[in-house]
Amino acid sequence: MEAQGPEIRPVDAPKIATEAAAGQSAAGSSISASRRDHLLSITDSALGYMSLEDMLSELLGRIREALDVDTAAILLLDEDRGVLLARAARGLEEEVRQGVQVPLARGFAGRVAAEVRPIIIDLEHAEVVNPILRQKGIRSMLGVPLQAGGHVIGVMHIGTLALREFEEDDVTLLQLAADRAALAIDDARISEMRAVTAIMQRTLLPETLPDIPGLRFSAKYLPAGTGVKIGGDWYDVFQLNDGRLAFVVGDVVGRGILAASVMAEIRTALRAYMAQGHKLTEVVSMLNDLLVSMGRNRGATLSILALDPQAEELEAVTAGHLPPLLVEPTGPPRLLEQRPGLQVGVRSGNEYEATRHPFPVGSRLLLYTDGLIERREESIDVGLQRLTAAAATAAREPKTNLADDVYRALLDETPLADDVALLAIETLPLEGPLEITLPTRASVLAGMRRTLARWLRAAGANEDEQFDVTLSTSEAAANAIEHAYGGNESTFTILCEQESDRITVTVRDLGRWRTARPPGGGRGLPIMRELVDDVEISRGDEGTVVKLIKRLSGQT
């Protein structure tokens, strides 16, 4: 119904203006003085100590009294969905209980918010979205916008059962109360959002980065501005079943809780698909189809990479994300050349292609989101050039942290316009004795074997010897895991040492074995004895120690 124009009058419409000027000034001012007193008591400081819920309810109660109306209500704007939601009401409590929603720009409240001005209506002739207003028999309404920080955050409206011509005084007083309410709502929202943001960021970003010998990780997450609205940027690092490490950096379109919850869905889906053993390209296609089928209507870009530390190779897939930056041991930093792929979540059936890149010792990789390089009125290429230049400077200081260096060079002085997620991965040489402490969990074995094989290669072991020592160690480790004390998760350590051509690996089980079973069960021990030169097993009060000794042939 579009024929609402005539009934909805802005307050500065001639009729009100004439009424206000029609010699009511004496009565009007006295009324308004007493009302203003009343209202000052409404907005007294005691309200500041109440919870938001109590405060709004109390405020509406006082407004109802001061303005002599039957109903008073507050609706708040949900920006993500473009609707007003009933938040507090007096005389109209059903409105809140039933969760009344009014689309922006429609109906009475919707127009007040969309047009950002007070509106008065006569319900008999106007379009009303909310059925409760009619059921209640409300005849006249006055609504004013709630504004904070220059934005409309909602609407406050009052209503009467009897037909009433609201006056300019009423409008002024209601707006005064609305401003007070808006301030309180905004304050409460900011602290609530800060708390939610802090929790979301704690739960959505990895708690700790993996501690893997020979690899160094550094990450940063920087929320833009006040950090009130959580962004959709994230990073993730996790171990794959095949011993590789997966790195993800991504960016969900938009900000706020909705963007963050889509990011949480993506993060979970990626980990789940990867754990099932799918290829990187399949994982991204599956994720894309999943998001589209869920109807999220939120695009996201992401970069996903898997590092094989033993083969020193990276596999990379991109879904519309900015290219990772590669800093090789020699040569200038460059952007990873990838097969283009569309962002996920927009249309189903996307296919992705992977690329493979050597990642030898001394290489560094930086994943980031667009907030790192994008500046207003500047093309993305300029930003990418600035990034490679900053990385080139940082690369001259290989001992420092790449994520920190690049961040300092690009953003330290600039207030953030957008969130930034940064993740840097570096491969370091594995030299000297190596000690690894791991949880007694079988899923750690594949990654442990990669690290050990790398160390053995650095120690001069040939392919066969790397395999022999690695697999034997794995058998001893599997045993430590299987017999972890009481079946509870504890830890075990692996110490790798080299003395000229002699390699010694000591696997120490910190838990106590309940049953003194030989390590490796039936087949494990014979395998160890066959693959290494000597196997020593000792059981003490502190646990079991398996010592594996192998002499390197010196031949490749």
Add this chain to the structure above:
Amino acid sequence: MIHLDIEQIDGVPIVYLKEDLDAANAATVERGLAEAIGPDALSLIVDLSSVRYLDSAGIDMLLRLSDRLDRRRNELILVVPESSQLKRLVTIVGLPDAIAIHPSLHEALAGQRSGGQS
């Protein structure tokens, strides 16, 4: 649940394993392999060419699976390249005495064809 790369050639299901086969995943992979054979196939080829490590838990699993298939008159056939680390390992533990092992997928399939016709 695990996702396995499965292909059918001449009615023979072939599973290409990629990950290490160890104490962490032996049970899950075993379930996946048992399902891969299907009701009509006579044998199952498991291609280990891309597998880097196989530990005692993985070897136990393969032997167990082979026994299970034997009882159903199905055969488990492994592909292990001749010059691989895995080949050395399976030889050490005597796996070739219990399970048919071919150096390539081509030979495993050829063995199937001649076996099937006799």
